[in-house]
Amino acid sequence: MDAREGKLVTLTINGKQVTVPEGTKLTDAAEAAGFKIPQFCAHRWLEPLGACRMCLVRIEKMPKLETACTTVVREGMVVTTESDEIRQARKAMLEFHLLNHPLECPVCDKGGECELQDLTEAHGLTKSRYVEDKLARPDAMLTPFLRMNYKRCIMCKRCVRYCEEVTGSHLLKVDERGAWSHIATYGVEGPADYFSGNMIELCPVGAITSELFRFRGRPWELHRTRTVCNQCSVGCSVELHTRQNELLRIVPGVNPYVDDGHICDRGRFAYGYANNLPFSQPMVGKGGERREVSWEEAESIAAGKITEITEKHGANALGLIAGSGLTNEDYVAFRLIAHTHLGTENFFIGEGLIDVSSNPLAILHSMFFDAASISEILQSDLILSVGCDLVEEAPVLALRIGQTLNGSQRKLIGLCAYKPPGYWSPQEHYCYDPGNFLAAAGEIIRAIEAGDTTGRYGGLVERLQQARTAAIIWGQDLLRHRDADKCLLALLKIKYAAYRWREANGMERGHISLNPALRSANATGALVLNNLEFLVRGQPERPERPHATMRGLLKKAAAGEIKLLYLTGINPLMTFIDRSLVERALDAVDFLIVQDVLSNEVTERADLLLPVAPWPCREGTYVNFGWRLQRLHATDIVTNLPSNLEVWNRLLIKLGKGSHSTTPATIFDEIARLMPPISHLTFDTIPETGSLLDFRLDEESMQKVAEEVAKVELDYSRYEPMEGYPLVLVQKIYLFRNSPRMRLSQKMDAVTPEPLAQMHPDDMSEYGVADGQEVTVESVNGAIELIARRCDWVQPGSVVISNYLPGAPTSSLVSVDENITYVRVRPLQ
Amino acid sequence: MTEQTKVVMRLDGVGDVHRLDVYEANGGYRALRKALAEMKPEEVIEEVKKSGLRGKGGAGFPAGVKWSFVPKDYPGPKYLACNADEGEPGTFKDRWILENNPHEMIEGCIICAYAVGLSHIYVYCRGEFYEGKRRIEQAAQEAYVKGYLGDNILGSGFSTHLTVHTGAGSYECGEETALLTSLEGGRGHPRIKPPFPASEGAWGMPTVVNNVETLATVPAVIANGAEWHAGMGTEKSKGIKMVCVSGHVERPGIYEVEFGVPISGIICDLAGGVWQGRKLKGYFPGGSSTPVLPPEKAELPYDYESIAEAGSMLGSGAIIAFDEETDVVRMAEVIARFYAWESCGKCTPCREGTRWMLQIYERILKGGGRKEDLDILLSICDNLEFRSLCPFGDAAVGVVRSTINLYRDEYEEYIREHKVYRRKFVPVRH
Numbered sequence A: 001m002d003a004r005e006g007k008l009v010t011l012t013i014n015g016k017q018v019t020v021p022e023g024t025k026l027t028d029a030a031e032a033a034g035f036k037i038p039q040f041c042a043h044r045w046l047e048p049l050g051a052c053r054m055c056l057v058r059i060e061k062m063p064k065l066e067t068a069c070t071t072v073v074r075e076g077m078v079v080t081t082e083s084d085e086i087r088q089a090r091k092a093m094l095e096f097h098l099l100n101h102p103l104e105c106p107v108c109d110k111g112g113e114c115e116l117q118d119l120t121e122a123h124g125l126t127k128s129r130y131v132e133d134k135l136a137r138p139d140a141m142l143t144p145f146l147r148m149n150y151k152r153c154i155m156c157k158r159c160v161r162y163c164e165e166v167t168g169s170h171l172l173k174v175d176e177r178g179a180w181s182h183i184a185t186y187g188v189e190g191p192a193d194y195f196s197g198n199m200i201e202l203c204p205v206g207a208i209t210s211e212l213f214r215f216r217g218r219p220w221e222l223h224r225t226r227t228v229c230n231q232c233s234v235g236c237s238v239e240l241h242t243r244q245n246e247l248l249r250i251v252p253g254v255n256p257y258v259d260d261g262h263i264c265d266r267g268r269f270a271y272g273y274a275n276n277l278p279f280s281q282p283m284v285g286k287g288g289e290r291r292e293v294s295w296e297e298a299e300s301i302a303a304g305k306i307t308e309i310t311e312k313h314g315a316n317a318l319g320l321i322a323g324s325g326l327t328n329e330d331y332v333a334f335r336l337i338a339h340t341h342l343g344t345e346n347f348f349i350g351e352g353l354i355d356v357s358s359n360p361l362a363i364l365h366s367m368f369f370d371a372a373s374i375s376e377i378l379q380s381d382l383i384l385s386v387g388c389d390l391v392e393e394a395p396v397l398a399l400r401i402g403q404t405l406n407g408s409q410r411k412l413i414g415l416c417a418y419k420p421p422g423y424w425s426p427q428e429h430y431c432y433d434p435g436n437f438l439a440a441a442g443e444i445i446r447a448i449e450a451g452d453t454t455g456r457y458g459g460l461v462e463r464l465q466q467a468r469t470a471a472i473i474w475g476q477d478l479l480r481h482r483d484a485d486k487c488l489l490a491l492l493k494i495k496y497a498a499y500r501w502r503e504a505n506g507m508e509r510g511h512i513s514l515n516p517a518l519r520s521a522n523a524t525g526a527l528v529l530n531n532l533e534f535l536v537r538g539q540p541e542r543p544e545r546p547h548a549t550m551r552g553l554l555k556k557a558a559a560g561e562i563k564l565l566y567l568t569g570i571n572p573l574m575t576f577i578d579r580s581l582v583e584r585a586l587d588a589v590d591f592l593i594v595q596d597v598l599s600n601e602v603t604e605r606a607d608l609l610l611p612v613a614p615w616p617c618r619e620g621t622y623v624n625f626g627w628r629l630q631r632l633h634a635t636d637i638v639t640n641l642p643s644n645l646e647v648w649n650r651l652l653i654k655l656g657k658g659s660h661s662t663t664p665a666t667i668f669d670e671i672a673r674l675m676p677p678i679s680h681l682t683f684d685t686i687p688e689t690g691s692l693l694d695f696r697l698d699e700e701s702m703q704k705v706a707e708e709v710a711k712v713e714l715d716y717s718r719y720e721p722m723e724g725y726p727l728v729l730v731q732k733i734y735l736f737r738n739s740p741r742m743r744l745s746q747k748m749d750a751v752t753p754e755p756l757a758q759m760h761p762d763d764m765s766e767y768g769v770a771d772g773q774e775v776t777v778e779s780v781n782g783a784i785e786l787i788a789r790r791c792d793w794v795q796p797g798s799v800v801i802s803n804y805l806p807g808a809p810t811s812s813l814v815s816v817d818e819n820i821t822y823v824r825v826r827p828l829q
Numbered sequence B: 001m002t003e004q005t006k007v008v009m010r011l012d013g014v015g016d017v018h019r020l021d022v023y024e025a026n027g028g029y030r031a032l033r034k035a036l037a038e039m040k041p042e043e044v045i046e047e048v049k050k051s052g053l054r055g056k057g058g059a060g061f062p063a064g065v066k067w068s069f070v071p072k073d074y075p076g077p078k079y080l081a082c083n084a085d086e087g088e089p090g091t092f093k094d095r096w097i098l099e100n101n102p103h104e105m106i107e108g109c110i111i112c113a114y115a116v117g118l119s120h121i122y123v124y125c126r127g128e129f130y131e132g133k134r135r136i137e138q139a140a141q142e143a144y145v146k147g148y149l150g151d152n153i154l155g156s157g158f159s160t161h162l163t164v165h166t167g168a169g170s171y172e173c174g175e176e177t178a179l180l181t182s183l184e185g186g187r188g189h190p191r192i193k194p195p196f197p198a199s200e201g202a203w204g205m206p207t208v209v210n211n212v213e214t215l216a217t218v219p220a221v222i223a224n225g226a227e228w229h230a231g232m233g234t235e236k237s238k239g240i241k242m243v244c245v246s247g248h249v250e251r252p253g254i255y256e257v258e259f260g261v262p263i264s265g266i267i268c269d270l271a272g273g274v275w276q277g278r279k280l281k282g283y284f285p286g287g288s289s290t291p292v293l294p295p296e297k298a299e300l301p302y303d304y305e306s307i308a309e310a311g312s313m314l315g316s317g318a319i320i321a322f323d324e325e326t327d328v329v330r331m332a333e334v335i336a337r338f339y340a341w342e343s344c345g346k347c348t349p350c351r352e353g354t355r356w357m358l359q360i361y362e363r364i365l366k367g368g369g370r371k372e373d374l375d376i377l378l379s380i381c382d383n384l385e386f387r388s389l390c391p392f393g394d395a396a397v398g399v400v401r402s403t404i405n406l407y408r409d410e411y412e413e414y415i416r417e418h419k420v421y422r423r424k425f426v427p428v429r430h
């Protein structure tokens, strides 16, 4: 395509001349000329099929009618799309489509947004000539979420092609032949399709419908609110459909810069919790003594405790943490309260996976200034996914990468402690020794410098050297490493080594971007606002005040220095890498305030629980993985729960420390002024597709960063093995994991993986473990019980475990003071 | 008196021709030796072009012209797909070649591969041809051993290989693009043309698709020269054709004739005429896909042009004759069922239209016909023909439209009198 762009073709459609780029489909050319050609099987995501025959047109000099969707425009083509002949043909094709289609629009979920219904009306087909028996086949469940209504299917195969051409899952196929042909699954066990829900809108009729939405509402009576998905950091646009205070379904909102209309099944289907909230009132006390209190009383208790502890132990005895799913406006208010109003230094925003303090300049610069937008990533010659199972960690990004790489010369290469299993995996993959990314990085850097492409990572080295533009996406295996900061510095070193090699070999330097695949919806925003001063100055200088780190904060709490811990939207027992440190911290503090939406381990342990309104009621902004600032909109759901801003404001008033704004708009307008990339925006002028937060620096400043990185000394040696603990723990994140949102939504248990200790077959025989057997996985820090599973994709010498298992969190095996976690696996008697 | 002109079938009657030694003893692989030793690839294509050899799979497209469409300096591999999926009702000539004269076809394949520069030959064999598949595989084995296949064939420096692939019993897989998709391991669904297989065929590579009989004629064309072949037949339909005669004739079978002989000569002189002394009611000139012609049109010369002019097609060369006692409505229903069951289901008009027509036939034969049914049938034919994705849809309407036009009174009788056809077999699928 690229080479042909720019060339134009002129043709005549219904007597009207149009000029379109070469390579344009006739259907699109007609649309550009103002003539809509009906289509069922064609779709912009899919290769043309030419099967439904709705798009028949007359092309001069051709003996038969031709399908416009499969025809590419040619210079001088003369086309008729509106004539008696064409109208007759369309009517005939519609009649064929309707033969076996039931007359049940009034009870069909698609009614009101159905392409078949619309065209039938447009063509005035009111009477059927068909008096024979219609074919019927009982409904089937394609996935736990998708119900197939066979009678309505018009066999356009959009669904099958989506699974083949876009997601690559090959979930669906066609069975049988002729009029009896029908869509079916292969019926084999295996990873389902994480994007299957998109087939609901893709299906032009009501054949594939959502089991969760089935018979729940008619499209025209739903209230629609466009907002941003809050389930991962990709930040797809979604539309929330509500009626009578209930969230009934989520559909894609279509943002070309982010999702292009795809959303993942988690984003689409894990919404039931919003109608199923566990708390409606603040609660005081633990366990059996817990009781509901009024907001008035709750505020008094909180204010009383804060005052008491500040008076007794000083303001630094207050510790505050805000999780990475809050809005930017929440974070601004949070900083203000913690730092200015309460006066404590012990506050932190985010999950604290990366410790910025060790080398703030290099790390922060790479986080802010080397990052790429999603569009830039998609256009890179090389995409390198490091320590990451992209489809689990950033699903729609993975899908779009797969889609743009299809049939192109560009490449996706993986580098990880395991070979990502399942249907979605990089074209080329390299494994490093589990837990030893730094050693691998050392080898890669040496190979790049030496121009040696024969080693273990030879292919990767060569591609890095050759790629004009590359995007590195690094994920959980590095982020959850105790030395995540060192891993990042190593990636930076790889980047600069590649730059130097290219320059030394007479090539233009090119560009390599680095994006962390952070887990939570606004983890990037959390990063921005945890480092605001630094960003506002925007220059490569060292920040004066070393930041409080999550690790430092928890250690202070465990040591008894922090007496009151106030957690907002975070359960560190699950998210922090070292569970025992969090346990000790929680045990040591005198008073625990937890402010959250759903129930989890820390809400259970809170001395004071402050429930807040859920995501569908939230206003504010998020920053996504690709540094796009997007606006959240609240639906029409009325709640009596306050927002984070409201809770904090009331608390401030109670404390007699004045008040701050509770409207995100006011706060946003303040931060926007401080941040050059968005200083032209106000809350109400944020575009629907968002706005890029572009912090990139000029060449000169980047040069300073390069120097800074060069100064860093890294130790690339392998970690020593540990006697008695022969395996390395590898933690992996899954899209469907056992989080509170999942637990409180319908059907999620059907897709959430079991708690598994995934091992290489050789290790299983070595340690006498059978597939499916119950085992304990034990480190010097703790033990968890799991089910062993034989997996070829796991490297020998390691065990791969999901890091989100309630009751068996991998964080209980890990110590924040060790840089690699060794474990042993034993069968349970 | 119409006589046969045996070319592909010239060794019919010689025992064990499927064996390499017997085939060689009867002049086998001489054409290949000649091509490799004396002719440049372009010269082979030129010779086949000049001979006027036309495809015998149905469309009658000139073989040499098709070969010349394949890009010469294509950077990747190019393939030959030999279409041995013979599924058209009434056609059984390819089966005879596969079982009785496999080396003739293989020799033709190798010559074609040499001429066009094809590195691999895929023989796509109909799934039910158990014997034929075995014979081709044995013959290919022998040819490999003897150095006719494989690397550096007969020391010429030219290499090509052969693989036999069996289908799974779908008529549509005989359509060339469906064949390629099925060969690739996909569902037997046709693809939109263009691109034509000669530019983008199997696995996206340029691919020649030719019928078994077409390829089996090639050795004779090379051995005897283009003029010899062009000297037979008519002006536009040159050469010979294996004609499968079936239906109500005394001696059904395969008869190889020059194009241009009278059709009545094939039916009467060669196949022994209509059986039991009955009269001819009509016939399909080229298999079940071709419109039925009335007895008055049995005097036509047997060539593509004359039959087309009469409103039908020579097709794959299968004459199905039916006698005066035939229940035409029932006959049409049988064929309509074939098309309904064999439609691949990819495109809407064919998928839906073929079953609709079958349902109407079934209702008429049960005594439930309505006055408007014939108009509806004809209008389904109009809506389906030339509007489906592949020519299957056109094939499905031939019998319906032609029998309604020729024997309308029989249809009307069924409808008027609510006549019921007494079935011997009940079709299973609904």
Ligand SMILES: Cc1cc2nc3c(=O)[nH]c(=O)nc-3n(C[C@H](O)[C@H](O)[C@H](O)COP(=O)(O)O)c2cc1C
Residues within 6 Å of the ligand: B054, B055, B056, B057, B058, B059, B060, B061, B063, B083, B084, B085, B086, B087, B088, B171, B172, B173, B174, B175, B176, B177, B209, B210, B211, B212, B214, B215, B390, B391, B392, B395
């Ligand atoms: C529905 C359908 C079925 C066909 N079946 C066969 C077949 O069984 N054998 C065959 O040789 N050609 C068959 N053809 C024709 C092929 O598409 C193709 O034209 C032929 O193989 C080309 O070879 P030729 O040029 O040597 O005839 C079929 C075509 C259609 C539309």
Ligand code: SF4
Residues within 6 Å of the ligand: A152, A153, A154, A155, A156, A157, A158, A159, A160, A183, A202, A203, A204, A205, A207, A208
């Ligand atoms: S289920 Fe929907 S998308 Fe799939 S073939 Fe049927 S109508 Fe098309």
Ligand code: SF4
Residues within 6 Å of the ligand: B172, B190, B342, B343, B344, B345, B346, B347, B348, B350, B351, B388, B389, B390, B391, B392, B393, B394
């Ligand atoms: S006409 Fe359509 S449904 Fe029929 S065989 Fe061809 S592609 Fe399949």
Ligand code: FES
Residues within 6 Å of the ligand: A038, A039, A040, A041, A042, A049, A050, A051, A052, A053, A054, A055, A056, A067, A068, A069, A070
């Ligand atoms: S839209 Fe062109 S054939 Fe379906």
